[in-house]
Amino acid sequence: xxxxxxxxxxxxxxxxxxxxxxxxxxxxxxxxxxxxxxxxxxxxxxxxxxxxxxxxxxxxxxxxxxxxxxxxxxxxxxxxxxxxxxxxxxxxxxxxxxxxxxxxxxxxxxxxxxxxxxxxxxxxxxxxxxxxxxxxxxxxxxxxxxxxxxxxxxxxxxxxxxxxxxxxxxxxxxxxxxxxxxxxxxxxxxxxxxxxxxxxxxxxxxxxxxxxxxxxxxxxxxxxxxxxxxxxxxxxxxxxxxxxxxxxxxxxxxxxxxxxxxxxxxxxxxxxxxxxxxxxxxxxxxxxxxx
Amino acid sequence: xxxxxxxxxxxxxxxxxxxxxxxxxxxxxxxxxxxxxxxxxxxxxxxxxxxxxxxxxxxxxxxxxxxxxxxxxxxxxxxxxxxxxxxxxxxxxxxxxxxxxxxxxxxxxxxxxxxxxxxxxxxxxxxxxxxxxxxxxxxxxxxxxxxxxxxxxxxxxxxxxxxxxxxxxxxxxxxxxxxxxxxxxxxxxxxxxxxxxxxxxxxxxxxxxxxxxxxxxxxxxxx
Numbered sequence: 001x002x003x004x005x006x007x008x009x010x011x012x013x014x015x016x017x018x019x020x021x022x023x024x025x026x027x028x029x030x031x032x033x034x035x036x037x038x039x040x041x042x043x044x045x046x047x048x049x050x051x052x053x054x055x056x057x058x059x060x061x062x063x064x065x066x067x068x069x070x071x072x073x074x075x076x077x078x079x080x081x082x083x084x085x086x087x088x089x090x091x092x093x094x095x096x097x098x099x100x101x102x103x104x105x106x107x108x109x110x111x112x113x114x115x116x117x118x119x120x121x122x123x124x125x126x127x128x129x130x131x132x133x134x135x136x137x138x139x140x141x142x143x144x145x146x147x148x149x150x151x152x153x154x155x156x157x158x159x160x161x162x163x164x165x166x167x168x169x170x171x172x173x174x175x176x177x178x179x180x181x182x183x184x185x186x187x188x189x190x191x192x193x194x195x196x197x198x199x200x201x202x203x204x205x206x207x208x209x210x211x212x213x214x215x216x217x218x219x220x221x222x223x224x225x226x227x228x229x230x231x232x233x234x235x236x237x238x239x240x241x242x243x244x245x246x247x248x249x250x251x252x253x254x255x256x257x258x259x260x261x262x263x264x265x266x267x268x269x270x271x272x273x274x275x276x277x278x279x280x281x282x283x284x285x286x287x288x289x290x291x
Numbered sequence: 292x293x294x295x296x297x298x299x300x301x302x303x304x305x306x307x308x309x310x311x312x313x314x315x316x317x318x319x320x321x322x323x324x325x326x327x328x329x330x331x332x333x334x335x336x337x338x339x340x341x342x343x344x345x346x347x348x349x350x351x352x353x354x355x356x357x358x359x360x361x362x363x364x365x366x367x368x369x370x371x372x373x374x375x376x377x378x379x380x381x382x383x384x385x386x387x388x389x390x391x392x393x394x395x396x397x398x399x400x401x402x403x404x405x406x407x408x409x410x411x412x413x414x415x416x417x418x419x420x421x422x423x424x425x426x427x428x429x430x431x432x433x434x435x436x437x438x439x440x441x442x443x444x445x446x447x448x449x450x451x452x453x454x455x456x457x458x459x460x461x462x463x464x465x466x467x468x469x470x471x472x473x474x475x476x477x478x479x480x481x482x483x484x485x486x487x488x489x490x491x492x493x494x495x496x497x498x499x500x501x502x503x504x505x506x507x508x509x510x511x512x513x514x
Contacts (some may be wrong), residue, residue: 049410049414050413050414051410051413051414076413077410077413077414078413078414078416078417078418079416080414082414083414084410084411084414086407086410086411088405088407090405090407090408090410090411091408091411092408092411092412092426092430093408093430094426094429094430103412103415103417103425103426104415104416106416146415149415150415150416
């Protein structure tokens with residue numbers, strides 16, 4: 001169990017904001033912090049990693065105290081066993097892929113882990129290349145592998161896939177899930193892509209203005225009332241068109257467009273850009289707005 | 292022609308540059324990453340030799356190092372160091388005089404590196420020292436080269452400070468720039484011309500090499 005209780009005043013674009021959260025994370029789960037940019041997700045990550053100081057707070061990871069401001073305990077980033085994948089990859093430009101991984105080894109640690117990771121994340125062909133000769137997806141795979149070298153207790157991914165195209169995203173998501181299961185990790189993910197969040201997470205904390213406003217299983221968090229659908233996807237409304245007495249709503253789900261019929265009262269609650277769930281019970285697909 | 296002043300010049304530039312490198316890396320690192328309030332003061336002090344007439348620096352060093360003064364006397368008694376009219380004194384004066392030329396490029400190099408690669412190294416469990424030597428310095432090689440070369444070239448070119456604190460003692464403090472002045476004073480234009488020409492060619496070549504290396508021209512040539 002990981003317990004995180006933090007308070008910190010942050011200076012955001014529109015004045016100061018109080019970051020105030022108190023959350024528990026079960027071991028072995030993949031947990032997502034979801035929210036708009038500027039909500040304080042990255043600051044929470046940085047405090048957990050020890051890169052940012054909290055005004056007040058406690059972090060305990062499996063009975064070890066990492067931070068307790070009342071007792072004056074604050075472990076350095078170096079002492080916290082985490083794997084951190086930065087949004088902008090942060091590979092060392094002077095080292096090849098393999099050297100980046102070797103650098104992460106602890107003193108006296110068996111090199112076997114490097115070979116293992118290169119196999120799992122399929123970096124074999126890239127291992128002698130420098131980061132500048134890699135594509136975004138390849139860099140992110142290297143960053144993921146590098147974060148795993150120390151065999152961390154917690155893997156933290158700060159919007160790891162936001163710069164990638166849809167296809168590359170799906171592939172990277174699978175790598176992350178594979179690593180998460182294989183190493184029995186507790187993984188924290190920051191994301192604002194609903195599709196990604198629903199696909200990957202066991203549990204979600206929805207963050208707004210520095211506070212947790214909602215939490216639970218993905219589908220509970222994103223739907224206002226329970227839908228017992230036979231199938232359901234999430235997507236974004238691209239177009240709303242009136243045709244005679246009905247409305248046709250075009251929704252982008254992944255890389256596909258889906259057209260769905262809606263009546264006037266339904267259509268009036270929707271706008272272009274809204275995130276929606278498309279679910280079907282028996283015959284007709286249901287549309288529901290998600291927050 | 293007497294080669295001694297030229298050799299002395301390069302010896303001075305070499306010693307100065309090596310010592311400056313050792314001093315400037317921690318100083319530039321501190322300036323690049325500190326949030327201390329005294330940073331502007333220190334930055335100003337480091338940059339002063341850029342605008343101050345070398346004679347001012349030389350004059351104060353001359354006063355400070357003079358054995359008739361407390362500081363100069365103390366240096367002499369405890370370390371047996373006499374810093375005026377000596378090679379050691381020239382080295383110290385040159386270090387102060389060329390400090391900004393070494394510190395500025397290295398500081399800029401550090402500042403331009405993305406801070407996330409430093410954080411990435413920390414979360415991988417690496418100390419600040421290891422991060423400095425394995426991550427930071429290898430990624431600012433062009434800045435280091437620029438600093439080294441500018442400090443070296445600038446030391447070759449100094450005149451006022453050297454004249455004030457070193458005087459004109461053959462084999463000890465008579466560097467090339469002083470020798471040129473000396474030869475011109477005694478209307479010996481031929482010798483002055485030789486010294487000047489050699490300095491011109493050498494400094495041109497050194498700077499050219501920096502631009503070739505940092506501009507990536509050499510790499511392209513070898514490929």
